[in-house]
Amino acid sequence: MGRKLVCLCNLVTEKEILSAIRDGAVSLHDVTELTGAGESCGRCRPIIENMLNEAAVNAEPNAQGRLF
Numbered sequence: 001m002g003r004k005l006v007c008l009c010n011l012v013t014e015k016e017i018l019s020a021i022r023d024g025a026v027s028l029h030d031v032t033e034l035t036g037a038g039e040s041c042g043r044c045r046p047i048i049e050n051m052l053n054e055a056a057v058n059a060e061p062n063a064q065g066r067l068f
């Protein structure tokens with residue numbers, strides 16, 4: 001993890017995308033604006049969307065089972 005390239009067209013790593021999400025990106029459009037990932041062939045877009053979904057799920061308090 002980290003140095004793995006997610007967007008081959010624009011040489012954007014997993015780490016850069018996670019950093020964009022931490023900085024407030026909540027949509028594919030946001031990630032593309034911040035990193036350039038996904039603005040060419042689009043093959044990486046489903047991966048980016050998965051990362052956004054995972055980040056959203058992990059942000060839910062219930063995902064950790066901490067409320068009960």
Ligand code: FES
Nearest residue numbers: 007009041042044
């Ligand atoms: S691999 Fe990301 S736009 Fe082509």
